Amino acid sequence: MATQEPIGIGLIGCGMIGQIHADGLAKLTEDGLARPVAAADPSEAARHAVAHNCPFERFSPDSQSVIDDDAVDAIMITAPTAAHAPLVEAVLAAGKPLFCEKPLAPSFDTVAGICRAVEASPLTAQVGFHSRFHPIMRTLRRWCESDEFGQPMGYTLRDDQYWPTGEVVPGHSSWRSRREQSGGGALIEHSIHSADILSWMFGPAVRVHAFARSLFGFDVEDTAVLTIEHASGVVGTLITVFNGVRGREERRLEVFFEQAAVEITTDFLVGADEDSLLVQRPDEAPRRSDLPALREDLFTELGVTRRDFVFYQYLADRAWLQEVAAGRPASPGFADAMAAHALVESAYRSASSGQPVETATLLG
Secondary structure (H helix, E strand, O other): OOOOOOEEEEEEOOOHHHHHHHHHHHHHHHOOOEEEEEEEOOOHHHHHHHHHHOOOOEEEOOHHHHHHOOOOOEEEEOOOHHHHHHHHHHHHHHOOOEEEOOOOOOOHHHHHHHHHHHHOOOOOEEEOOHHHHOHHHHHHHHHHHOOOOOOEEEEEEEEEEEOOOOOOOOOOOOHHHOHHHHOOOHHHHHOHHHHHHHHHHHOOEEEEEEEEEOOOOOOOOOEEEEEEEEOOOOEEEEEEEEEOOOOOEEEEEEEEEOOOEEEEEEOOEOOOOOOEEEEEOOOOOOEEOOHHHHHHHHHHHHOOOOOOOOEOHHHHHHHHHHHHHHOOOOOOOHHHHHHHHHHHHHHHHHHHHOOOEEOHHHHO
C-alpha cells in the first residue's frame, strides 16, 4: 500500500484510450495512489464507459470544469490528438501536473510550442509512451547501454496494426483517418511509439529518408518506410502499416550488435501471446528468454505488488503519480516527445520532397 496521500485525478477524454487509463486508475485507487475525482467528454456514451471502468465522483461534458475543480490535483489528457494543445495550455495555466497521451498534436509547429511551454514550467509532466514500461523493451535498452553484446550496429523495425477507423472496424471512431484531426496516419498515430523507442534506444535521429503511400483511400498514409540515421551512428529501417487485419497489433524489432543478433516481438498487453525475445550469440543456437521471469523482475524492481492489470499503461500511470507526489520531473517527458515527433516530421517532409531530411533543420 502507498504511504502518500491519494492524488485527485481529472481525466479529460473518455474514448478508447481514456477507458484504458480509467481501468488503470481504478487499480491505482485501490493501491492508495489516486482518487478519481472528475472526468469529462462531450459524449455521454463515452462517459458511461469510463464510469464502468473507474468510480469517478463526477462527470461532465465540459473539460474546463475538470481543470478548474479544486479537488483535482493533476490532469490526464486522453482526448483526440487535435484537442491536446489547448488542453495542455489550460492545465499549465491552472498550475496542475499533467499527463498527455501521444501524439501531442497534428502539427509539428504546435508540438514544438507545447513542448517549449511545458519545459518552461516547473510542473511534473509526462507523455503516454507506455512502451518504455514493457519488460522486453527495457531489457533490450539495457543491452544497448551495456557492452554485453558490443555496440548496436543497425536494426529493422516492423510496426503494424488494424486500421483504427470506423470504415474498417465497425463502431470505431474515424477521426484518425482525417489529416486535419490526426496529422497523419500509421506513422504518427501508431508508430510515434516506435519513434520514441528508437530514440530512447539509439539516441535522437539526425537524418531520415522516407516513402509513404495511401492504399485505403484516406488522406493520411497507411504505409510508410523510413531509413533512419541516429546521432550514435546506428542506422536502421522502420516500416509501419495500417491494414485491414482486424484484431492485429504487433511490433517486431531486430537489433544487430557486434556480437549478437536480438529479435523481439511485442504487443501492448501484459503477457501477450505475440511477445517474444530471442538472442543469438556467435556459434550458439538462438536462445529464447523467460518472459514471465522478466516481467516479475520488472514488477519487483518497480515495487508493483498486484498482477491483475492488463495494460502497461498501468505502470506508466503509476510512475507518473509517484513523480507528481514527489514533485519530480517525469519520464518519458515532453523533451522525449519532441525527439519522437522530430523523427516523424522529418519522415513526412522526406516523403513529400523525395529527399533525406536533417532533423536539425526542424529543431532550429
